[in-house]
Amino acid sequence: MNPINTDTTAPSTKSIICRGYEPIAGYKLEMLIGRGGFGEVWRSEAPGGLHKAVKFVYGSTHEQRAVRELRSLERIKGVHHPFLLTLERFGVVDDRLVIVTELAGGSLEDVYNRHLERGSCGIPRVSLLSYLHDAADALDYLHTNYQLQHLDIKPGNLLLIGGHAKVGDFGLLKDLHEAECSMVGGLSPVYAPPELFDGRPSLHSDQYSLAVMYQELLTGTRPFGGRTIAQLATQHVHCAPNLAPLPAADRPVLARALEKVRQDAFLTSAGFMIPCQPPGGGLRLRWAGPGGPVRAKPGRVGPGQAGPGQGLGLAGGRAGPLRGMPELEVPRFSKIRWTICPQQI
Numbered sequence: 621m622n623p624i625n626t627d628t629t630a631p632s633t634k635s636i637i638c639r640g641y642e643p644i645a646g647y648k649l650e651m652l653i654g655r656g657g658f659g660e661v662w663r664s665e666a667p668g669g670l671h672k673a674v675k676f677v678y679g680s681t682h683e684q685r686a687v688r689e690l691r692s693l694e695r696i697k698g699v700h701h702p703f704l705l706t707l708e709r710f711g712v713v714d715d716r717l718v719i720v721t722e723l724a725g726g727s728l729e730d731v732y733n734r735h736l737e738r739g740s741c742g743i744p745r746v747s748l749l750s751y752l753h754d755a756a757d758a759l760d761y762l763h764t765n766y767q768l769q770h771l772d773i774k775p776g777n778l779l780l781i782g783g784h785a786k787v788g789d790f791g792l793l794k795d796l797h798e799a800e801c802s803m804v805g806g807l808s809p810v811y812a813p814p815e816l817f818d819g820r821p822s823l824h825s826d827q828y829s830l831a832v833m834y835q836e837l838l839t840g841t842r843p844f845g846g847r848t849i850a851q852l853a854t855q856h857v858h859c860a861p862n863l864a865p866l867p868a869a870d871r872p873v874l875a876r877a878l879e880k881v882r883q884d885a886f887l888t889s890a891g892f893m894i895p896c897q898p899p900g901g902g903l904r905l906r907w908a909g910p911g912g913p914v915r916a917k918p919g920r921v922g923p924g925q926a927g928p929g930q931g932l933g934l935a936g937g938r939a940g941p942l943r944g945m946p947e948l949e950v951p952r953f954s955k956i957r958w959t960i961c962p963q964q965i
């Protein structure tokens with residue numbers, strides 16, 4: 621991976637991000653793919669006739685979000701896995717953080733929307749499980765080998781390449797061993813686990829988000845139906861999920877993945893979804909791990925099992941952080957922007 625010039629001493633005269641703009645020599649913007657909470661992503665022509673995705677993070681590089689994203693990128697750049705989106709280059713151009721990655725054909729959010737448009741309630745189970753398996757493999761690899769949690773798992777951040785889902789967007793990446801750094805960023809309140817509202821990510825945080833996503837993308841309903849940040853925060857922290865729209869066999873599995881305190885040693889991400897063939901055909905969910913089915917996927921990176929009690933735990937039931945949360949309607953993929961001070965982690 622080639623670092624881009626990171627000289628931020630020059631006075632800032634920001635170029636306009638538009639078609640034809642070359643933020644890095646040889647990488648010419650062709651088409652805006654989409655905008656998110658903190659930036660925008662373009663399809664670009666790259667040297668050698670290749671095509672890459674170029675993401676611009678909004679704001680100046682000294683702003684907390686960009687600083688955090690840059691740190692996350694430094695951490696992730698040495699980590700390689702078939703289902704982690706490949707980082708090609710990143711750095712600062714015109715005082716803006718620019719990230720070049722491999723170009724995906726779309727995201728899981730796009731797939732879901734296409735199914736809704738066709739009148740279906742969600743993604744068929746076999747495809748959905750296959751995509752979430754890919755993501756779970758990558759997430760398990762991240763936290764088993766590097767003690768990292770992604771913390772922004774949602775459909776728009778699972779990108780599709782060659783029929784597989786790859787995990788992208790590492791802006792909130794968190795090293796669970798790191799005590800000093802404060803956590804700044806945007807949680808996606810629809811998918812965020814209870815402990816994140818308390819500023820305490822755990823070993824099982826990404827798994828919780830995967831479970832929320834599973835129900836939503838399969839059934840078109842969410843386990844927590846809050847419409848404002850405050851409602852969602854309260855529901856994630858205090859309320860039981862509504863699992864009624866799920867097939868009966870899935871409910872106990874989701875109920876465990878969505879527990880307020882998840883401390884079972886075997887509840888790793890990859891342990892979350894194990895498609896197995898019940899006698900009547902079709903796929904259903906089972907837990908992997910002690911007493912559960914052993915999952916073997918030749919050629920794939922194996923998920924290690926986490927040791928007991930490794931989660932950081934959470935101060936369950938504390939309503940404190942919810943006070944003062946804005947009563948704003950939450951668009952599907954909006955984020956909470958806040959700073960969690962170091963002492964809370």
Ligand SMILES: Nc1ncnc2c1ncn2[C@@H]1O[C@H](COP(=O)(O)OP(=O)(O)OP(=O)(O)O)[C@@H](O)[C@H]1O
Nearest residue numbers: 653654655656657658659661673722723724727776
């Ligand atoms: N490498 C990529 N290839 C193709 N599309 C991408 C790539 N990275 C992101 N996208 C798409 O570009 C759009 C904008 O992405 P962006 O990451 O800015 O926002 P988001 O994922 O919706 O929200 P967030 O800001 O929380 O990440 C999304 O639709 C996303 O799926």
Ligand SMILES: [Mg+2]
Nearest residue numbers: 656776777789
């Ligand atoms: Mg994203």
